Amino acid sequence: MAAAVTFAAPALPSLHSSSCSLPPLTHRSLSFVAFTSPTITKLSFHRSSRRFSSAPSTSVFSIKAAAAAADKKRVLVVNTNSGGHAVIGFYFAQQLLSSGHEVTVLTVGDESSDKMKKPPFTRFSELVSAGGKTVWGNPAQVGDIVGTAKFDVVLDNNGKDLDTVKPVADWAISAGVEQFLYISSAGIYKPLDEIPHVEGDLVKDDASHVLVEKYMAGLSFSSWAVFRPQYMIGSGNNKDCEEWFFDRIVRDRPVPIPGSGMQLTNISHVRDLSSMLSLAVENSAAANGKIFNCVSDRAVTFDGLAKLCAQAAGRELKVIHYDPKAVGIDAKKAFPFRNMHFYAEPRAAKEIMGWTSSTNLPEDLKERFDEYVKIGRDKKPMQFDIDDKILGSLKVAVTV
Amino acid sequence: MARLVAMQPRQASPWASSSSPLLPSSLSEFSGAALSISLQKRRRTWQPKGALQVTASGAKKILIMGGTRFIGVFLSRLLVKEGHQVTLFTRGKAPITQQLPGESDQDYEDFKSKILHLKGDRKDFEFVKTSLAAKGFDVIYDINGREAVEVEPILDALPKLEQFIYCSSAGVYLKSDLLPHFETDAVDPKSRHKGKLETESLLDSRGVNWTSIRPVYIYGPLNYNPVEEWFFHRLKAGRPIPVPNSGVQITQLGHVKDLARAFVTVLGNSKASKQVYNISGSKYVTFDGLARACAKGAGFPEPEIVHYNPKEFDFGKKKAFPFRDQHFFASIEKAQRELGWAPEFGLVEGLADSYNLDFGRGTFRKPADFTTDDMILGKSLVLQS
Numbered sequence: 001m002a003a004a005v006t007f008a009a010p011a012l013p014s015l016h017s018s019s020c021s022l023p024p025l026t027h028r029s030l031s032f033v034a035f036t037s038p039t040i041t042k043l044s045f046h047r048s049s050r051r052f053s054s055a056p057s058t059s060v061f062s063i064k065a066a067a068a069a070a071d072k073k074r075v076l077v078v079n080t081n082s083g084g085h086a087v088i089g090f091y092f093a094q095q096l097l098s099s100g101h102e103v104t105v106l107t108v109g110d111e112s113s114d115k116m117k118k119p120p121f122t123r124f125s126e127l128v129s130a131g132g133k134t135v136w137g138n139p140a141q142v143g144d145i146v147g148t149a150k151f152d153v154v155l156d157n158n159g160k161d162l163d164t165v166k167p168v169a170d171w172a173i174s175a176g177v178e179q180f181l182y183i184s185s186a187g188i189y190k191p192l193d194e195i196p197h198v199e200g201d202l203v204k205d206d207a208s209h210v211l212v213e214k215y216m217a218g219l220s221f222s223s224w225a226v227f228r229p230q231y232m233i234g235s236g237n238n239k240d241c242e243e244w245f246f247d248r249i250v251r252d253r254p255v256p257i258p259g260s261g262m263q264l265t266n267i268s269h270v271r272d273l274s275s276m277l278s279l280a281v282e283n284s285a286a287a288n289g290k291i292f293n294c295v296s297d298r299a300v301t302f303d304g305l306a307k308l309c310a311q312a313a314g315r316e317l318k319v320i321h322y323d324p325k326a327v328g329i330d331a332k333k334a335f336p337f338r339n340m341h342f343y344a345e346p347r348a349a350k351e352i353m354g355w356t357s358s359t360n361l362p363e364d365l366k367e368r369f370d371e372y373v374k375i376g377r378d379k380k381p382m383q384f385d386i387d388d389k390i391l392g393s394l395k396v397a398v399t400v
Numbered sequence: 401m402a403r404l405v406a407m408q409p410r411q412a413s414p415w416a417s418s419s420s421p422l423l424p425s426s427l428s429e430f431s432g433a434a435l436s437i438s439l440q441k442r443r444r445t446w447q448p449k450g451a452l453q454v455t456a457s458g459a460k461k462i463l464i465m466g467g468t469r470f471i472g473v474f475l476s477r478l479l480v481k482e483g484h485q486v487t488l489f490t491r492g493k494a495p496i497t498q499q500l501p502g503e504s505d506q507d508y509e510d511f512k513s514k515i516l517h518l519k520g521d522r523k524d525f526e527f528v529k530t531s532l533a534a535k536g537f538d539v540i541y542d543i544n545g546r547e548a549v550e551v552e553p554i555l556d557a558l559p560k561l562e563q564f565i566y567c568s569s570a571g572v573y574l575k576s577d578l579l580p581h582f583e584t585d586a587v588d589p590k591s592r593h594k595g596k597l598e599t600e601s602l603l604d605s606r607g608v609n610w611t612s613i614r615p616v617y618i619y620g621p622l623n624y625n626p627v628e629e630w631f632f633h634r635l636k637a638g639r640p641i642p643v644p645n646s647g648v649q650i651t652q653l654g655h656v657k658d659l660a661r662a663f664v665t666v667l668g669n670s671k672a673s674k675q676v677y678n679i680s681g682s683k684y685v686t687f688d689g690l691a692r693a694c695a696k697g698a699g700f701p702e703p704e705i706v707h708y709n710p711k712e713f714d715f716g717k718k719k720a721f722p723f724r725d726q727h728f729f730a731s732i733e734k735a736q737r738e739l740g741w742a743p744e745f746g747l748v749e750g751l752a753d754s755y756n757l758d759f760g761r762g763t764f765r766k767p768a769d770f771t772t773d774d775m776i777l778g779k780s781l782v783l784q785s
Contacts, residue, residue: 193689194747195650198682260646262727264579301727304577341648341686350733361578 073281074102076151076177078139078168080158081108081115084231085183086238089157090120090127091274097130099278104133106145108158111136120236140167143175151175153281157183161208162215169216179223179284181277182216184209186228186266186293186344195264196299197344199228199291213291223284227277227294230344231337233368234270241267242368243377244336245309248387250378254318256390258331261303261321264343268296269359276346279353286352293344296359302337305361312365320394327393334386460484460562460668463537465522465554466544468494470622471567474660475541480514482664487516487537489528501621501757525553532557541663543567548598555606563609563673565666568596570614570678570730579650580684580731583614583676604674611672613662616680616730617723619750620656621757624765627653628751630722631694632759633768640704642776644725647688647707652729654680655745655753665741672739678730681750682743687723690747697751698760708776720772 075096079089093103105127109115116122124134137145139158154172159165165182172180188207189197203210213226233241248255273294280287300308303319310317324331324339331339349355372378462479466472467488479486488496496517499508518535520527522545532554539562545551555561571593574586587597603610619628626633634641662679666672685693688705695703710720735741745753758764 193692194683194685196683260648262646262648264650264727297731298578299580300578307577341650347733351737 071282072101073152074150075104075153075155075281076142076146077103077105077155078142078158079105079107081113081121082118082238084237084239084241085157085229087120087232087234087236087270088183088229088273088277089155090123090236091234091270092155092157092277093127093132094130095271095274095278096281097127097132101281102131103127104135104146104149104151106135106137106139106142108139109136118238120238123236139164142168143171151177153177153179153181153284155181155183155277159212160185162211165212166215169219173219173221178221179225179281180216180219180221181224181280182212182226183294184213184226184228184291186230186295186342187338188228189344191340191342195341195343197293199293199348217289223288225280225287225289226291227273227280228291228344229273229294230266230268230342232268232270232273233364235368235371237270241336242305242309242365243372245306246313246369246372246378247382248384249306249310249313249315249317250372251382252316253384253387254320254391255306256320256322256334256387257302257306258322258324258335258339259302261301261306261319263302263337263339264299264341265302265305265337266295266299266343266345267305267359267361268294268357269364272296272357272359275358276349276353276355279349279355283353290348290352292349292352293346294349295344295346297346297350297357298359298361299343300361302335308361308365309369311362312369320391322390322394327390329386329389334390460538461536462486462539462541463489463518463532463535464541464543465489467541468496468498469544470620470624471618471656471659471663472541472543473498473500473622474620474657475543475663476515477511478660478664479667480511485516486514487518487535489518489520489522491521492517492519501761501763522550525549529553529557536560538562539667540564541567542599545599547595548602551599551602555603555608561608563611563668564603565663566599566603566610566612567663568600568612568614568676569593570616570680570728572597572600572614573730575726579727580729581678582731583678583734600676609673611666611669611674612676613659613666614676614678614730615654615659616652616678616728617654618656618659619653620754623656623754623758625722626766627722628694628697628754629759629764629766631691632698632755633764634770634773635695635698635700635703636759637768637770639770639773640706640777641691642706642708642720642773643687643691644708644710644721647686647705649687649723649725650684650727650729651687651690651723652680652684653690653747653750654743655750657753658743658745661744662735662739662741665735665739669739675734675738677735677739678732679735679741680730680732680743681745681747682732683747684729685747687721693747694751697748697753698755699752706777708779712779713772713775715772715775718769718772720776 073096075093077089077093080086089105093105096103105124107116107121107124127134135145139156151172154168154177156165156168159168169180185207186197188203188209190202190204192201216224216226231241245255247253276292276294280292306317306319324334346355346357462484464472464476464486467476468490472488476486476488490496497508497512497515499505518531520531522528537558540554540558542551542554542564545566551564551566555564570581572587572591573581574588574591576585588594589597591597600610600612603612617627618625623629631641658681659679662677666677691703691705695701710725713720732743
């Protein structure tokens with residue numbers, strides 16, 4: 001088993017502070033080599049050359065080359081069947097397939113389940129057309145499901161706790177999987193006065209994802225990495241994000257926003273997440289042992305997002321701020337984002353892998369709105385019970 | 401589960417708390433020698449192989465416009481320690497040099513013996529042009545320039561100028577819903593800092609080898625802008641801290657010593673040619689959080705914070721709070737990536753440094769003025785009764 005190799009010289013927590021002075025980006029590929037020993041370089045080539053007939057180039061640039069035939073990976077994505085993270089596996093699979101890798105997506109549950117009637121599952125035929133395999137089942141039985149098929153990389157985009165992920169990780173070790181990737185959550189960071197959440201910051205003591213992260217780290221994968229996402233927009237999303245705002249804006253309804261509206265959040269286009277994951281697959285040595293905030297590199301406020309949605313829709317915006325406690329409602333049910341500053345930055349991905357964000361909310365939201373209208377959601381009859389309760393209670397306060 | 405105290409040294413475990421890097425003890429007293437060594441080491445270690453090696457080749461003749469008040473005090477020391485010939489251009493109203501708290505007598509005498517002074521008013525453009533032309537300088541650090549017209553005579557006087565390094569401001573950025581500000585963001589031609597913008601444009605149009613640094617809020621010992629001082633006055637008096645609106649507005653502080661180091665890092669650095677860099681602290685902080693951080697840094701108990709609606713008051717000309725009432729923070733990634741610079745002070749450490757070397761010794765620039773506080777607190781008391 002090849003030893004886990006870390007190219008990045010600084011220890012993880014010092015990524016953004018004094019001792020971590022990084023070589024300029026333009027010379028990154030050169031300096032990568034400058035800091036690695038020749039033996040390690042050879043090791044990584046040896047691994048890949050085992051599989052392919054064509055002799056790998058000894059040029060150092062192939063470490064970072066986009067997937068050429070010599071670097072083709074066999075990837076298994078274990079994907080959740082619902083929720084905000086479901087779409088990540090879909091985009092990741094699509095990107096891998098278009099780069100020439102082999103992909104199998106194992107979705108939790110049954111193919112015949114009602115859950116499969118929602119995106120991104122409704123688009124899984126696209127994965128098959130692109131040469132991917134889609135299977136269904138219980139991840140705890142992953143070995144039985146995939147049988148003798150071999151994989152180089154496994155992404156667990158499903159489990160929130162050790163009970164769910166352990167069987168997959170254990171199987172991956174026994175099956176000789178080299179790289180294990182895990183979709184965790186930026187929600188495990190401890191909220192602090194200082195912002196943003198940066199890789200290495202304190203996490204909540206009781207966060208179940210943390211136990212998974214630590215368990216993975218303790219196994220003997222050649223490469224493992226953890227990805228902590230926030231909120232996503234993008235076609236194929238299983239969970240509403242910007243739609244919540246569009247629903248109200250197109251119906252000329254006020255948008256009720258808890259608190260001051262100044263709360264920061266991070267809304268990424270899901271293609272940012274899949275590009276980061278793909279980069280980790282193609283730079284498995286550099287990504288080894290790292291935690292990556294899997295997010296775009298800009299924060300937006302609640303009010304700001306409402307404004308951008310209205311601009312994308314070309315409609316007027318009316319925002320009402322309210323105090324959830326005073327109104328007597330649970331903000332979690334009333335609003336799609338957690339009611340506090342919740343903002344992580346993708347510093348590790350940028351510094352270690354030279355990743356760049358492509359999320360452009362003003363442009364991306366226009367595309368999202370176009371699809372919103374195309375599928376006829378703007379005409380769909382809707383109830384706004386919680387909104388009405390909020391607006392009603394505010395009116396009551398005013399007339400006193 | 402790792403539960404670590406903020407001040408522990410960085411560990412290999414990714415789950416260790418590292419929100420505050422351990423501060424090397426040499427930085428708690430400003431030691432020019434220690435800093436310049438680490439600077440040189442940084443430059444040598446992190447230059448990529450094969451890239452153009454531009455080191456400070458021998459001593460430069462440097463002129464600092466200003467240099468006796470805050471940033472320049474620290475910058476000039478670093479430059480002198482690196483072996484450059486440094487002149488300060490000031491009207492001479494403030495002493496040319498002052499011994500810094502924590503600075504050894506020997507270091508101070510050494511600095512004092514080497515620093516030069518050119519006395520004049522930079523608004524006297526003719527004098528600026530003739531005196532600078534007469535002396536000739538390789539590099540200009542313009543730390544106190546506000547308007548483009550002030551820079552023209554400098555450029556006219558020095559056609560062979562190697563580099564013009566300008567202290568601009570992140571205040572030039574156009575207010576945005578998407579933050580942090582990156583150097584590529586839109587700027588606001590109508591902002592209070594438009595003079596800085598116009599200066600940057602002038603520099604670019606004149607074909608000078610320029611570098612512009614955009615700090616956010618600067619803090620540290622000798623700060624003449626009552627940033628941390630404003631909080632320290634209230635903490636010392638045991639008064640509540642009045643914060644406008646929700647207190648979740650996010651701002652960003654950068655330590656003056658880190659800023660000085662950034663200014664030195666761009667000297668003679670070809671990567672920095674015609675580039676703009678945001679320079680500040682690594683993390684941002686809410687208004688409420690900053691009040692708490694000041695208390696922590698200075699060793700006071702957690703303060704009571706009172707929120708108020710500024711629209712309900714007429715403070716006249718007085719400023720009730722030292723920060724602009726909006727989110728305001730900038731990414732320092734570009735400087736980190738391209739220059740190999742990184743801030744060494746975390747927020748609480750930096751505030752402790754400022755307190756220990758300045759306010760905590762009984763020194764401050766502006767005496768306490770609680771007029772606006774009393775207006776705010778008076779009204780709150782009335783509402784409660």
